[in-house]
Amino acid sequence: GQQVMQIPQYQHVQEGEDFTTYCNSSTTLSNIQWYKQRPGGHPVFLIQLVKSGEVKKQKRLTFQFGEAKKNSSLHITATQTTDVGTYFCAVGGYNKLIFGAGTRLAVHP
């Protein structure tokens, strides 16, 4: 079945440093979604990427979809303590999403 590899598993940064998480698939994706789960919380949808080479920004967050639609990244500029949580990519589509293992981000003030 469809799988997606997400790296790194864990990232520890100082507040103000940048952070990037990557998702890779061996197959071409129709789209990819990103979710954030705060500690003790539930996943919350961030964004969906559909087009090859697409780049979308949400304030300090930049999402990219690879040209071959097999990889994606989430980059956070100048992390803040509010960015703490686990970031998941999710792939699939019709009525079934497969989630990556997630990247847990710890931000130290």
Added chain:
Amino acid sequence: KAGVTQTPRYLIKTRGQQVTLSCSPISGHRSVSWYQQTPGQGLQFLFEYFSETQRNKGNFPGRFSGRQFSNSRSEMNVSTLELGDSALYLCASSAKTGFSSGANVLTFGAGSRLTVL
């Protein structure tokens, strides 16, 4: 508009018992999915319902079952509980399904945390 509501939020059961979890989707959402989240296995897809029909099922044993009612509310049941069933069970609803842009965007509930002793 109200979000996805899951009940109960926390429950403790013993091995061999069964449990039923409930999910009320966002009003107007007809697709309901269930996920199991554990530290070891991450977020794993259980099943998805649309208009009372199960459209897809994940790789879980038959002890895991679900259903959806005509008002889109959904329940999942786990019978003969095992220690390994301890997890956060998340329900998510979706307004659009298919392959179009914006499809299958999930809104999750807060989850039901099940502990099996």
